[in-house]
Every structure is written in structure tokens, then in C-alpha cells.
Amino acid sequence: MKYVDEYRDAGLVRGLADAIARTVTQPWTIMEICGGQTHAIVKFGLDDLLPPAITLVHGPGCPVCVTSADLIDTAVDLALQHRVILCSFGDMLRVPGNGIDLLTAKARGGDIRIVYSPLDAVALAREHPGREVVFFAVGFETTAPANAMAVLRAEREGVRNFSLLTSHVLVPPAMRAILGAPDNRVQGFLAAGHVCTIMGVQEYGPIARDHHAPIIITGFEPVDILEGILLCVKQLESGRAEVENAYSRAVRTEGNVHARGIVERVFVVADRDWRGLGVIPASGLAVRPEYAAYDALRRFPCAACAARAASECISGEIMRGVKKPHHCPAFGTRCTPEHPLGAPMVSSEGACAAYHRYRARAA
Amino acid sequence: MCLAVPGKIVEVTEGDPLLRSAKVSFAGVVKQVSLTCTPEAKLGDYVLVHVGVAISTIDPQEAAETFKYLKAMGELDGLDPAQMEASPP
Ligand code: SF4
Numbered sequence: 001m002k003y004v005d006e007y008r009d010a011g012l013v014r015g016l017a018d019a020i021a022r023t024v025t026q027p028w029t030i031m032e033i034c035g036g037q038t039h040a041i042v043k044f045g046l047d048d049l050l051p052p053a054i055t056l057v058h059g060p061g062c063p064v065c066v067t068s069a070d071l072i073d074t075a076v077d078l079a080l081q082h083r084v085i086l087c088s089f090g091d092m093l094r095v096p097g098n099g100i101d102l103l104t105a106k107a108r109g110g111d112i113r114i115v116y117s118p119l120d121a122v123a124l125a126r127e128h129p130g131r132e133v134v135f136f137a138v139g140f141e142t143t144a145p146a147n148a149m150a151v152l153r154a155e156r157e158g159v160r161n162f163s164l165l166t167s168h169v170l171v172p173p174a175m176r177a178i179l180g181a182p183d184n185r186v187q188g189f190l191a192a193g194h195v196c197t198i199m200g201v202q203e204y205g206p207i208a209r210d211h212h213a214p215i216i217i218t219g220f221e222p223v224d225i226l227e228g229i230l231l232c233v234k235q236l237e238s239g240r241a242e243v244e245n246a247y248s249r250a251v252r253t254e255g256n257v258h259a260r261g262i263v264e265r266v267f268v269v270a271d272r273d274w275r276g277l278g279v280i281p282a283s284g285l286a287v288r289p290e291y292a293a294y295d296a297l298r299r300f301p302c303a304a305c306a307a308r309a310a311s312e313c314i315s316g317e318i319m320r321g322v323k324k325p326h327h328c329p330a331f332g333t334r335c336t337p338e339h340p341l342g343a344p345m346v347s348s349e350g351a352c353a354a355y356h357r358y359r360a361r362a363a
Numbered sequence: 364m365c366l367a368v369p370g371k372i373v374e375v376t377e378g379d380p381l382l383r384s385a386k387v388s389f390a391g392v393v394k395q396v397s398l399t400c401t402p403e404a405k406l407g408d409y410v411l412v413h414v415g416v417a418i419s420t421i422d423p424q425e426a427a428e429t430f431k432y433l434k435a436m437g438e439l440d441g442l443d444p445a446q447m448e449a450s451p452p
Contacts, residue, residue: 001390003369003409003421012433036366089414117415119397142367145400146416149381156381194367197411197419220366223433249426250367250411250419259400259418 007221016226017049027053028236029185034192035062036220044222063138064091066274067167072097079110082300087121088136090114118150125162134296137164142194145259148266151294165296168285171195172203177280179211188232190218193247200255204243212241219247270329289333298334315344325355367413
């Protein structure tokens with residue numbers, strides 16, 4: 001297959017591994033951020049080809065793995081209590097929530113379907129106008145355009161029984177969280193190539209500078225990954241910390257502006273609770289208030305939804321004076337005095353309730 | 364999860380930008396793919412497809428240049444590292 005086979009060429013792979021071995025003079029720890037790269041590294045045994053001085057550690061780049069247990073509970077609840085058709089990528093089905101996983105919910109009669117694309121879920125909604133169809137929208141920046149397009153298509157085609165249960169995460173804030181942790185060992189990054197296909201490379205310069213860590217935009221085939229490692233090692237050995245694009249056949253500096261435009265129409269940056277990492281500020285995407293009708297958290301008020309949505313609540317930052325209520329993506333939409341998500345919206349003395357009452361959305 | 368696979372556009376269905384799509388061949392297996400995010404993509408182009416959406420066209424020139432560079436790196440095996448640094452990334 002063109003653009004695949006030649007990047008698996010055994011001779012090139014060996015040549016690159018040798019070049020890495022020649023370049024290394026001391027131990028280095030490099031993280032590949034994307035689960036797809038982790039998969040390729042292990043599948044092709046690339047780590048075995050590297051000199052022992054290089055340690056590869058594996059990043060949080062698996063959206064399935066970082067989706068919070070609360071959100072899985074919500075998905076189960078939507079399927080079993082609200083009797084929606086819950087559509088998901090296949091790998092979500094076995095991820096445990098606090099209670100059961102989606103596969104168990106399916107065995108208990110939940111109408112849970114595996115789809116290849118969120119656009120297939122819109123088609124399903126069109127075919128079943130009498131049912132509610134919810135797509136479990138997990139993913140990084142790579143997947144966000146497809147999920148946003150699903151909403152725009154549903155809108156265009158007048159499909160009203162479709163909504164997203166969103167667990168979108170963003171890569172750069174996670175990289176910062178990792179590099180900034182007191183026990184961090186990561187000295188350089190292979191950045192996720194397909195995330196950069198959408199977002200471009202400009203977000204990474206400040207991260208490389210602030211944390212003095214080289215960041216190499218890297219593809220997914222063995223040759224791509226070894227090239228990324230080689231460029232990273234060269235920088236580390238020479239004390240540089242720059243952003244380099246080793247995946248230029250698919251990543252333009254500015255990213256894909258059309259895709260980003262679509263994402264920005266439908267989603268807004270929000271805090272996100274990462275399973276295993278905790279809440280990272282501004283590290284996810286939530287459905288914009290304008291598209292609330294396509295937001296499952298808003299369409300189906302339920303205990304689990306509320307519990308989940310509560311972790312969107314930025315009350316901590318509000319109370320530390322870092323943010324104001326209208327900075328909260330849920331403010332006035334998913335969170336109102338009638339349906340509060342957080343304490344400050346419940347109490348009449350709470351900042352959010354006060355803003356809601358006196359400043360509404362103008363704030 | 365962020366898996367995206369390169370395929371060749373074998374037929375384009377024009378129309379509303381939100382619905383523009385193509386038949387894309389992945390080593391013979393043909394799938395319907397949205398071209399909404401890649402309005403520049405045309406018949407014969409290679410696109411990178413993720414969950415039914417083409418997220419990028421593949422730049423053949425960049426691909427060729429990277430490849431030349433990679434090949435050169437293999438051949439430079441054992442040569443002066445300063446020379447390796449000089450080759451374009
Ligand atoms: S209480 Fe509501 S409005 Fe206030 S921060 Fe929490 S979610 Fe946002």
C-alpha cells in the first residue's frame with residue numbers, strides 16, 4: 001500500500017536504528033504521546049532495536065483509556081434508563097465504569113451499537129426517527145472534526161434525535177501536565193502526528209521552550225517513529241529544545257484550517273477529567289451552548305449525567321479567584337439554578353447563581 | 364484511536380461542502396469518505412482517512428523529499444555527523 005509499505009522498509013528501519021545508536025552518548029527518556037504510536041512501537045518491536053540508553057515511555061494518548069469512569073456510567077445510564085440507541089467505537093465497550101461496562105449493559109438489553117464513524121450514527125438517527133441516538137464521542141483533536149461534522153450534518157438534515165456524549169481531550173495541556181509534574185522523567189516528546197494534521201504545530205513551540213524539551217511531530221509507521229526518535233536524540237545530545245516536523249507529508253505548519261473551523265463551530269475548550277491524571281484545566285472540548293440540543297448531557301438530565309457534568313464545574317477556580325462564573329462552559333446552559341451542576345449555582349449566595357440571576361449571559 | 368489510513372480517491376461526489384464525499388480505495392478495499400475537511404482533494408489524490416473523514420491530503424513532494432533524506436541518512440552511515448546535521452529535515 002502506497003505511503004505505508006515503504007515506511008516499513010526493513011533496510012531503512014535498520015539504518016535509522018544504527019544512526020540512533022551512533023548518536024547516543026548518554027541515557028535519555030522519550031515519550032510518544034499517541035497510543036497509535038505506542039501500538040506500532042510494540043507491534044514492530046521498535047524499542048528492541050534501540051540502544052539501551054534510550055527509554056521510551058508511553059503517554060496518555062489513548063482517548064479510551066482517559067475517559068472518566070463517571071462518563072462511562074453516564075453512557076450505561078443512557079442505554080439502560082433512557083433507552084437510547086448508544087453508538088460507540090468498539091474499543092469503548094469493555095472499559096469499566098464505576099459500575100458495569102457497556103458490553104454488560106448490552107447483555108442486559110441496552111441497545112448499544114458499534115459504528116465506524118460518527119456520521120454512521122447520524123444515519124442511524126435518520127433511519128430511526130422514533131428513537132434517540134447518542135454517539136459516545138471520545139477522542140483527541142484528530143477525531144473532533146468528524147464529531148463536529150456529525151452535529152452539523154444532523155442540523156443540516158433536520159435530524160433532531162441525535163446527540164453527542166462528549167469526552168474530548170486535547171493533547172498539549174496533557175503534555176504540559178506531564179512535563180510540569182514534580183516526578184517527571186520525560187526529556188523529549190514524539191508529538192502525535194494526526195493530532196497535528198488537524199491542529200498544526202504552533203501550540204508546541206511554547207511547550208518546548210518553557211520545559212526545555214524537544215518535540216518532534218511524528219508519524220505512525222516504523223520508519224516515521226525511528227526518524228522521530230533520531231531527531232529527538234540529536235536535539236537532546238546537542239542541548240536543543242525545538243519543534244521539528246518529521247511528518248511533513250501529512251502535517252502542514254498551520255494544520256487543517258477547514259477541519260479546525262468545523263471543530264470551533266461546534267465545540268468550545270473546557271476543563272476535562274482525565275482518568276488517571278485528574279482534572280486538567282482547558283484540556284477538553286465540550287459542545288457549545290448554541291448546539292446544546294445536540295449535547296446528550298443536556299438532553300438527558302440524570303443522576304449519572306449530573307455527576308459527570310459536575311466535574312466540568314470550575315467552582316474550585318472560581319473560589320480561588322482565578323476564573324469567573326461566565327468562564328465556565330456549563331454556565332447558563334448545562335448548569336442553571338433549576339439544574340445546578342455545582343454548588344455555586346445552588347446556593348443563592350453562590351457566585352454562579354448570582355451571576356446567572358443578575359448578569360445572565362451578558363457577563 | 365487516532366489511526367488514520369492513507370487511501371487513493373477513485374471517485375468524487377461533488378455538492379454541498381458539508382456533504383462532499385469520495386470513494387477511496389485502501390489497497391483495493393473501497394469506502395465512502397467525507398471530503399468536507401479537505402476541499403482541495405481531487406480525483407487521484409491520496410488522503411489520510413480517520414473514522415470516515417479525510418483529515419488531510421498527502422503531499423507527494425514532501426513524502427518524496429522525506430524519503431530522499433531518509434535514504435541519504437542510511438547511506439551516510441558512518442560518515443561525519445556534521446554532514447548528517449546538514450541534510451534537510
Ligand atoms: S456551579 Fe455551574 S456555573 Fe458554576 S462553575 Fe459549576 S458548573 Fe459552572
